Amino acid sequence: MANSEDDSNKPNSGNFRYLIVNPHNGGFRDLARFLMKKDKSSGAKFLESSDEGVLEEELGGAAHGDDDDGESPDHRWVIFVSILVRKIIGIFRKPMEWTGYLVEFFLNFFTVNGSFLGLLYNILHGKIVLPNRGSETFISAIGHLDGRIYLHKSETIPRAVGEPESLERVVDVEIGSRTLMDLCIMASKLAYENELVVRNVVNAHWKMHFVDFYNCWNDFQKDNSTQVFILCDKPKDANLILVSFRGTEPFDADDWSTDFDYSWYEIPKLGKVHMGFLEALGLGNRVNASTFQENLVIMNKKSTNMNGVDVRTSTSELSLSFGDSDSQGGSEQSFYSEQPAKVSKEKFFPQLGEKTAYYAVRSKLKNLLQEHKNAKFVVTGHSLGGALAILFPVVLVLHEEEEVLQRLLSVYTYGQPRVGNRQLGRFMEAHLDHPVPKYFRVVYCNDLVPRLPYDNKTFLYKHFGACLYYNSLYIEQKVDEEPNRNYFGIRFLIPEYLNAMWELTRSFLAGYAYGPEYKEGWESTLVRVVGLVIPGISAHSPLDYVNSVRLGRERIQMSSL
Numbered sequence: 001m002a003n004s005e006d007d008s009n010k011p012n013s014g015n016f017r018y019l020i021v022n023p024h025n026g027g028f029r030d031l032a033r034f035l036m037k038k039d040k041s042s043g044a045k046f047l048e049s050s051d052e053g054v055l056e057e058e059l060g061g062a063a064h065g066d067d068d069d070g071e072s073p074d075h076r077w078v079i080f081v082s083i084l085v086r087k088i089i090g091i092f093r094k095p096m097e098w099t100g101y102l103v104e105f106f107l108n109f110f111t112v113n114g115s116f117l118g119l120l121y122n123i124l125h126g127k128i129v130l131p132n133r134g135s136e137t138f139i140s141a142i143g144h145l146d147g148r149i150y151l152h153k154s155e156t157i158p159r160a161v162g163e164p165e166s167l168e169r170v171v172d173v174e175i176g177s178r179t180l181m182d183l184c185i186m187a188s189k190l191a192y193e194n195e196l197v198v199r200n201v202v203n204a205h206w207k208m209h210f211v212d213f214y215n216c217w218n219d220f221q222k223d224n225s226t227q228v229f230i231l232c233d234k235p236k237d238a239n240l241i242l243v244s245f246r247g248t249e250p251f252d253a254d255d256w257s258t259d260f261d262y263s264w265y266e267i268p269k270l271g272k273v274h275m276g277f278l279e280a281l282g283l284g285n286r287v288n289a290s291t292f293q294e295n296l297v298i299m300n301k302k303s304t305n306m307n308g309v310d311v312r313t314s315t316s317e318l319s320l321s322f323g324d325s326d327s328q329g330g331s332e333q334s335f336y337s338e339q340p341a342k343v344s345k346e347k348f349f350p351q352l353g354e355k356t357a358y359y360a361v362r363s364k365l366k367n368l369l370q371e372h373k374n375a376k377f378v379v380t381g382h383s384l385g386g387a388l389a390i391l392f393p394v395v396l397v398l399h400e401e402e403e404v405l406q407r408l409l410s411v412y413t414y415g416q417p418r419v420g421n422r423q424l425g426r427f428m429e430a431h432l433d434h435p436v437p438k439y440f441r442v443v444y445c446n447d448l449v450p451r452l453p454y455d456n457k458t459f460l461y462k463h464f465g466a467c468l469y470y471n472s473l474y475i476e477q478k479v480d481e482e483p484n485r486n487y488f489g490i491r492f493l494i495p496e497y498l499n500a501m502w503e504l505t506r507s508f509l510a511g512y513a514y515g516p517e518y519k520e521g522w523e524s525t526l527v528r529v530v531g532l533v534i535p536g537i538s539a540h541s542p543l544d545y546v547n548s549v550r551l552g553r554e555r556i557q558m559s560s561l
Helices: 028-036 040-044 052-058 076-091 093-112 115-124 141-145 157-161 164-171 178-190 195-205 253-260 275-280 290-296 357-371 384-398 422-432 490-514 522-531 542-551
Strands: 017-021 047-049 209-218 223-232 240-245 264-267 271-274 376-382 408-414 439-444 466-470 475-479
Touching: 017 052, 017 076, 028 040, 028 076, 047 052, 076 093, 076 253, 093 115, 093 141, 093 253, 141 522, 141 542, 178 195, 178 223, 178 240, 178 376, 178 408, 178 439, 178 542, 195 209, 195 223, 209 357, 223 253, 223 357, 223 384, 240 357, 240 384, 253 275, 253 384, 264 275, 264 290, 271 275, 271 384, 271 422, 275 290, 275 384, 357 376, 357 384, 376 384, 384 408, 384 422, 384 439, 439 542, 490 522, 490 542
Parallel strands: 240 376, 376 408, 408 439, 439 466
Antiparallel strands: 017 047, 017 264, 209 223, 223 240, 264 271, 466 475
């Protein structure tokens, strides 16, 4: 049952432990035997681990565990659900891909031709316009669900974060400005678009400074599947730098499979971290688990200074002849000089020039912080992008990048899945809650994704940080955990469907109740109809997160009355 690969492919320290859940190595019959009969040979087809002790913990009976009492409960059920859902997603991978392609094509086809009447006119006059994927007019499915691109507040970002007293006002959510929250959710939504759209919106509509856009390499998926962009509030003497990671694309089977993945990697003294999210940041590959240790080894001292120079190894030892320009998302120094010294570039990178998200962003961020002496930086993302947004400072802490972390203003995530266990949460709260809270996790109502991977008293994954929870009336509560934390609770089932009916009704009334800018299009209404079947899917739309930030109001407690 433990991984049978050669020891050279395993972490060389027994403290680096992992569990890989692979849904493709067995069939549905093996899965049923694993759950119902607790058949170990059937389970071995799906599970790969660093040692036998990991499997004993996951399947019950071992002394080691997350829980405070030291007991290790049986995680067989959650592993079963993870495998089953990912198998189903795998079956529909190609249909989802082609459906997404066709949906986005026809949405843009109608848009560039001036909707239905414009298309009819163009057909009659032989002037049909075909959408050009990758152009600044080609909008993603997420962008069609919510066409708003403007920033809500007229207050400028420099005024919000430029002075010490303003800085404190933004960080403290109870007395803070919603300007920064609005910028973060709009940037998180914008991250779903292609580079030309992002550049146009940032420069022309937001009147800020677009810095760079990255399509980053995921070595496990063998694809540039991680997107992230960076902006500054102004080109010179910036006060704010923002990093926004792209979230789960609605028709991307790999993104959804990552959200449901149970696989984890344990980092000594830090805790267990979701393996799929580490791979999305470019910090390892489960095919060769030793790559995680090579990228996540805790440094005895800082790996690089604020000038981007490696203080442990000379650049001549690490760098390749790969010139980075600003348009390519690089720094003045070779991108590869940002890799840890132990990583074999030939082994970890399949092609010269492939960039991984963590190192590309860290390298660029250091250059920007060096250029803009007074700037603070914010990291944000929706869905999967939210998970990457919080893991980015986690790895900065692990790599002891104190100079960078001192310039961290805040992390805002929206509809973010769980990223690790309770130990990870305690470790990061110690770094992000003092002297003032810097991490805010926003959750809208019955959104399914923040309830993944599953968590109860026997399960591994736990949220941490301040949770700003908004119900379907956009009333805000600051809570430790969102209600119905695992979504499938029986007592929440009927309220979920009743709430989905209310949200569909609200979509027709929003323009009258809140103003014309809140009027929902037919695309959003169609998603609300899908929500009548699976309520948590429609609640994951960025539209409701934008509305929550702009319309949200704090709940009034009876005691305060």
